[in-house]
Amino acid sequence: MPEAVIGLDVGKSSHWACVATRDGEVLLSTPVANREDDLDSLFGRFPDALVVVDQSRNIGALALARARAAGMSAAYLPGLAAHGAARLFAGDAKTDERDAMVIAKTALGIPDALLPVGDPGPTIAAARALAAQRNFLTCENTRNKNRLRSILLESCPAFEALVDLSDGPQLRLMASLGGAWSVADAGPRRAAALTRGAARGKIEALVRSTTSSTRPDASVVAAEDRAVKLLARRISENSAEIEAITAEISALLEGDDTYRCLLTVPGIGPKTASELAISIDIEDFPSHDRLASYCGLAPRNRQSGTSISSVTASRQGNKRLKNLLIFSCNCLTRTEGRWGDYYTRCRERGMSHGKALKALARKRLKVIYAVMRDRVPYAA
Known part of the structure; x- marks a missing residue:
């Protein structure tokens, strides 16, 4: 765990920065202009802190770029996680100052809520x-x-x-x-x-x-x-x-090994392969179950004691990847062999076409995970 966290509630012209220590002490809470010099000055005062933003693209891009340039670690707190965490803190005001404090203290108290932000490289x-x-x-x-x-x-x-x-x-x-x-x-x-x-x-x-x-x-x-x-x-x-x-x-992406290997997976075309290659850093996912959760293909379990237990489809995850992975399985439903047979068995068990297609996408995701992890072509 870092000694301190810089929580940034990012904005178009300026961000609100809250610097909190591991003990929960707020060292700084102030607006910072969305300009290189101002961000460099802030990061220079706390060089060992973890920088956490609530948006990793667009208005948050410059802050992350300057943090990387300063050699600092950076992470991303998704908006839904920040919104849920805000309810754990006293008060119900919606201000930039409070939002930055929520980001900083959530990063310290619930590090599992953070997503890594790496340097993707120019390509x-x-x-x-x-x-x-x-x-x-x-x-x-x-x-x-x-x-x-x-x-x-x-x-x-x-x-x-x-x-x-x-x-x-x-x-x-x-x-x-x-x-x-x-x-x-x-x-x-x-x-x-x-x-x-x-x-x-x-x-x-x-x-x-x-x-x-x-x-x-x-x-x-x-x-x-x-x-x-x-x-x-x-x-x-x-x-x-x-x-x-x-x-x-x-x-x-022609020279990218991951992209080339993904094109060998049944049902994966250039569009789906490129989205997977540019959206996922496979090193951030220790198992295919974690990747399935990120892509919205993992079921949602609900259980209380011994009387209530259900498994329903999750509505969370990366919706763009989820739709690409599911709809790209349409071409596999009438094929002979592993994938077509699995779809047929799902249908015979009473699943609708949509549910069977999602189950097929989840099964194929295991292969996608292995291909991306090992960077080897698919072998039936």
């Missing part, structure tokens, strides 16, 4: 920056798709049911013409010209889909076309950018 740091942009574009695309489906459903439910927003030619069709009614007005020949290479039957079905619906007023159709063209164009642009970023991340 992983660059890959993380690209992955953050990819995640942003993915979220934006999800919002755009939901909005586009809402517009199409209100106008022509039959058209909305048939359209595939992951299909490039269909997006190109809507970006050029607009919504269902303008596509129908253009006719099969023009629609085919705008979607060369697409399945003709699907495009013709889209053109004919409006026959069972009542056409709205011309002004409504014009307003719909404007929104549909914009959203379809943005979805296409974002999808292309996501593919380009994924390729760039793969090129960055």
Whole structure:
């Protein structure tokens, strides 16, 4: 345990710093500007202290960088843990000063709540920056798709049911013409010209889909076309950018042993492999059970005496990794051999598809852990 902890409630322009000793004495509680000189001055006064922040990225990045530059140890107290720990202290005020004190004293009293913050190196740091942009574009695309489906459903439910927003030619069709009614007005020949290479039957079905619906007023159709063209164009642009970023991340990690070995695991593609490689320092996890807990794949046990006992799915953990690990197992459900057989046995025991898929992801995580720990390719 360190002799002292510097708890930083980080902020955009300034942080609140609380320096507490192992005995619980507060040596310093003051705001510190989010500038290199001010942070260096603070860390210079307590060179042997452990620096703990409540955000490890964005507004907390500079503080961690200056702590590493000073040769100090650093750690991260997740927001949920800090919020829960705050209830253990007297008072219910929500101030930067109190939050910094909670961070510092929690780090001293409950060190298991802390997560390590290592130096990833320039390659992983660059890959993380690209992955953050990819995640942003993915979220934006999800919002755009939901909005586009809402517009199409209100106008022509039959058209909305048939359209595939992951299909490039269909997006190109809507970006050029607009919504269902303008596509129908253009006719099969023009629609085919705008979607060369697409399945003709699907495009013709889209053109004919409006026959069972009542056409709205011309002004409504014009307003719909404007929104549909914009959203379809943005979805296409974002999808292309996501593919380009994924390729760039793969090129960055080409020389990373962990990334290359992860690509040999069944169901793991470039996106999932890159997220695992840049998000997880396997040395921080002494077992696959700890990694499963971090990824949200470990069950949550509830037990009281001998009368109450249950095992339910956990809603905690890294949601992005959890979703990638579960959904990437879809391609394994119909395969022959170890993974397909395990999924089939889960289904035969009465599990739903979702539960069986999560169980399969948990089983495969044991392999992922071993591959990342030993940096060796998967061998069936």
